[in-house]
Amino acid sequence: MPDYIKALIYVLIASGPTVFIVRRIAVPVIGEDEFLVWRNCWLATTCISFxxxxxxxxxxxxxxxxVYGFKKAREPLYLYIVLMFAAPCVSVNFGIPGLFASITALDPPRLLAVFILLPIGVSLWRDKGNRKVSLADIFAGGYVLMICALASRLGDLNSVLRACMAQFLGVVVPYFVFSxxxxxxxxxxxxxxxxxxxxLPIAAIGTFEFLKGWxxxxxxxxxxxxxxGSGYLFRDGMLRASATxxxxxxxxxMCMVGAGCLFALKTKERFGLWHYAATAVLLAGLFASVSRGPWLGLAICVAVILSTNLKAASKFVAAAVPVGAGLALISASFIYRFINLLPFVGRADKASExxxxxxxxxxxxxxRQHPWFGSPTFLKAPELQKMMQGQGLIDIVNSYxxxxxxxxVVTLIFFAAFFILNAAQLAILAMRKAPKHVNYVGILGVLLSIMFTIATTSSVTFVPYIYWTFAAMGVALMRMGLGSTRQETAEPIVSKPQMRVLRAGA
Incomplete structure (x- = not known):
């Protein structure tokens, strides 16, 4: 049996139980028919990947x-997120033979932006109200324009086109559509x-990778x-799972954001057994990554959520103490090993710190040598050449x-100002008497965890697609109006033959 078939079988087995968990959580929010479309599209994408x-x-x-998703889904917009992690996030260069060797590097999220978001974005653009520019739009647009303009320093039309296409498909389209x-x-x-x-299913697959070492x-x-990607990476003798x-x-x-979004989800259903099961899967995936930045990021998210709800905080502590004590009794070595992995207090992989x-x-x-507009050849600087690792790479493990x-610095100001403004506006909403339909504190917690964690990793693979899409949701909340509690009606906001994108608020 070919290895890729064997891998596909393992992936389907590992992710299978999460389908039942997802159904219990999703159906009360989106309905049975929509859940079936999400499930079918995810399974199909996973299979065709292998x-x-x-x-x-x-x-x-x-x-x-x-095409199937557009035809069957009532709201195909969300398929961009549902399918974002289903295939491995690797890129392949595409060009025009005889003209341009490479005008863009495509990966699965950018393909989804073309196939799903671009048609929706064209429809949204026809509404003049969607063209109104906010301060957040100015900051995000300034960031994109700076990167595209500075790409001209490479003196190569291919490089300019590649940079512009990357920003258009990776930032502009997701940001405009979701906002x-x-x-x-x-x-x-x-x-x-x-x-x-x-x-959820990717967290389960990552846990399988961690346990099997493959x-x-x-x-x-x-x-x-x-x-x-990074291939086999180990920390304290354990394989660091990477999945897609x-x-x-x-x-x-990815697991950190998934868990944070689950905590921030506001539905009529109480946070019950299936939500706890989903949380356990996501936490297992988060642990399997053996990545301390996301661990701290989720801790920040949970701290923000609990800081505004003393009752929930007391329940959390009451549940955490016996669970921790039970784990210590069952496997003291596991607790010791986990503590050894923690940043600042643990001793494992001190070389990373x-x-x-x-x-x-x-x-x-x-x-300091190129403060305002940076340098495209910064990796050649002697100061950074000293940071060359054994793989021949200089890993800039900080997005800022x-x-x-x-x-x-000018580009950084646009980037940081966008996220700071987003967080500040969410904080204003959170400090008010928040509407019962949106968990502003939870969304703020996830955003703050993102802002912290990208200081511990470069913006690679799924990372930028996640934070731009999530931040666009925060901008959408601002566009609704502070304290908005609008509910949806059956009237579509985008009129497109045989396609229902979203339903507008009354």
Whole structure:
């Protein structure tokens, strides 16, 4: 039996139980029929990932899956999130033979942006109200324009086109669509649900990788003639799972956001048994990443949520103490090993902490040489060459540093201002008497965890797609109006023949 068939069987077995958990959580929010579309599209995308012998074949089959989704789903917008993690996030260059060697690098999320979001975005653009520009739009647009303009320094039209296409499909399209299409509290909760649903099966697959010591997706990347990510990474003798993220910390980031969105989800259903089961799967995936940045990020998210609910905080402590004591009695060695992995207090992989500290110091020296607009050749600086690792790579494990080094302080200001503004406006909503239909505190907690965690990882694989889509949801909340409690009606907000995208708020 070929290895890729064996891997597919393991993936379907590992993720199978999560389908039942997802159904229990999703059906009360989106209905049985919509859940079936989500499930079928995810399973189809997973299967074609392993069965396609090239990225081009995968792209064609994914288009058919998206056509099915558009035809069957009442709200196809959310399929972008549901399918975002279903295939390995590796990129393949595409160009025009004889003209341009490479005008864009496509990966599964960018394909989904073309197949799902672009048609919706065109429909939304026809509404003049969606073209109104807010301060958040200015900051996000300034960031994109700076990157596109600075790409001209490469002196290569291919590079300029590649940078512009990457920003258009990775930032502009998801940001515009989600910031304009979400118009009701129900839309926001469906978005949170989509993130949790998308992360659940991948968290289970990552847990399988961790327990078996076998990454299952590098074989898919090899069949697509693409880079295979970080390969086998270990910490304290344990394999760091990566699943479709291809990089362990990106996988942990995905599980962190999925768990945070599950906590922030506001529905008529109480946080019951199936929600706890989903939480356990996501936490298992988060642990399997053995990535301390996302661990701390989720801790920040939980702290923000509990800080405004003393009753929930007391229940959390009451539940955590016996669980921790039980684990200590069952396996004291596990507790010791877990503590040893914790940042600041643990002793495992101290070299990683030293590397991050040295990288920050070296990066500041390089930034001083080109402070305002950065340098496209920053990696060649002697200060950073000293940070070369054994694999021949210089890993810029900080998204803020990554932006500043290549594109300068001006670009960083646009980027940081966008997220700070988003968080500040959510905090204003959270401090008010929040409407019962939206968990503003929970959404703020997830956003703060994202802002913290991207300081511990570069913006690779799924990471930027997650934070731009999630932040766009925050902008949508602002566009609804502070304290909005609008509910949805049956009237579609986008008129398109035979296609229902979303339903507008009254």
């Amino acid at each position: 069965l396609s012998n090239s990225f081009l074949v995968f792209s064609g089959l994914l288009l058919l899956v998206c 304009r299409a979400l118009r009701t509290a129900s839309d926001v909760n469906r978005t949170l649900l989509a993130f949790a649903v998308a992360a 990454p299952v997706y590098p074989g898919v990347a090899a069949r697509w003639d693409s880079a295979t 993220s291809m990089i362990s910390i990106s996988f942990g980031f 030293t590397y991050r500290s040295d990288l920050f110091d070296a990066a500041l020296l390089v930034i 540093l990554q932006i500043t080094l290549e594109f300068g």
